Amino acid sequence: MKNAYILAILFAFAVLSVQAQKSNWEVPADKAERLSPATFTPENVKSGETIYNANCVSCHGNPGQKNFVPLNPEPGDPADAKFSMNLDGELLYKIQEGRGAMPSFKATLSTSQVWDVIAFIRTFHKDYAQEVAAEVIRSGLSGGKVAIQLVYNEAKHTIDALVTEVKPEEVKAISGADVKLFAKRYFGEAAIDEVKATNNDGKVSFSAPSDLPGDTAGNIELILKLVDEEAFGEVAQSAVLPVGKPTITHSLIEKRAMWGTVQKAPLWILFMYSGGVLAAWSVIFFIFFQLRQIYMAGKKDEETGVVREEI
Ligand code: HEC
Incomplete structure (x- = not known):
């Protein structure tokens, strides 16, 4: 019986580990198709080798x-x-995102550093021919x-952005630029979706969240930011778009409440208050009435000549 248990557990482990090995590392299509903004140069490869030796060699060993x-x-x-077998975009995604024991390098390596590592790794792939993203402004x-x-x-329920470089004589699409979309909230900004890159036409599309509360008309202020501040500076553009759910806010003093005005005060408070005032005045009147009774009695005694002994 005990052996059967151990066997079952071993079997489960075996199945799990086989599955772990088998499970494909899927990369979202728009990420997989990403291309490096520039042709890999020997400098890129050299820089990539340094970065590889510092960050990757400990697990992946020496290539080959x-x-x-x-x-x-x-x-x-x-x-x-x-x-x-990976596309350039797939390598970029896997290195930036990580999975399981493979760490995410999003925070430690800049996108251009990761491209350098990819340039280095590609030197070991004989059949590789690089495809470069068309017309890109790499250095800003x-x-x-x-x-x-x-x-x-509205039809696709997406928020679409077009990023261009405007010069006196021409307007040029900025492709391959990382952008991030935010929604302005009461406190700070909430990121919508993850970082995305503009395509060759300088366009990028975010699926609009369906549950974001907007104002009474469903309007939300959205902000698109370029991630690469080194290349573009601090660039952000905001727009108020009807992507949210309309929110009808009810006034807190609409109904009778403790914090309402006198007209909107709860009935029980009005009753208690009026009752209290009434009771206080009744006592005052009662006392006055009694004083008057005493005074009248004294006057009557004076008239009739009755002399009362002091007690
Ligand atoms: C702590 C160990 C570790 C370090 C450091 C590490 N990796 Fe990995 N890497 C892994 C593991 C484990 C996997 C397999 C992950 C999986 O398939 O779930 C992996 C997978 C990958 C893959 C995906 C390969 C495929 O299946 O398509 C790439 C690409 C990769 N690593 C690149 C890098 C690069 C580049 C660096 C350095 C910048 C690096 N790794 C650093 C452990 C590491």
Whole structure:
């Protein structure tokens, strides 16, 4: 009986570990298609190698030597098909997001540093040919100003943005720029969705949340920010769009309540108060009445000549 238990547990572990190994690491389509904004250069590769040796070699080992740490699921050798099968965007996503034992490098490495690591890893993939995102401003702006348009697409229930660089003589789409969308709340700003990158036309689309409370008309102030402050500076654009649920706020003093005006005070308070005032005045009147009775009695005695002994 005991053996059967142990067998069952071992079996469960075996199934779990096989599943862990099998489970595909799915990358959302729009992320998978992301391309590096610039062609990888020998400088990128060199910088990538340094970053790899500082951050990745401890688990993934030296590329091509299969000396990665035997974790489950295994990290794998960056020179192997496990890595080369990935699109550039998939590598970027996996390195930035992490999963299980694979840490997220979103906070430690900038997007361009991760592209450098990818440039380094790609040097081990023989059949790799790089595809670059079309027309991108990598090192920020080329003399113009960022312009952002925010619109609400009611049919698709998305918030669409167009990010362009405006120069006196031309307007150019800014592609491959990370942007983040926020909704303005009473206290601070709430992020909607995660960071997304503009496509080749400088466009990016966020699915509008359906449960966000807006004002009475459902309006919400939205703010789109460019993440890469180094390249673009602090750029943000806000727009008030009808993406929220209309909220009808009820006045707190609409009904009779303790904190209402006299007209809106609870009836019991009015009764208690009037009763109290009435009682107080009754006592005062009663006392006056009694004093008058005593005075009248004294006067009567005087008239009739009755002399009362003092007690
Ligand atoms: C603490 C150990 C560890 C470190 C450090 C680490 N990784 Fe990983 N990595 C893993 C593990 C474990 C997996 C497998 C995760 C899975 O499949 O769930 C993985 C998976 C990956 C994958 C996905 C491969 C695939 O299945 O398509 C990539 C890409 C990757 N790592 C790149 C990197 C890079 C680049 C660095 C350094 C910047 C790095 N890793 C640092 C442990 C690590």
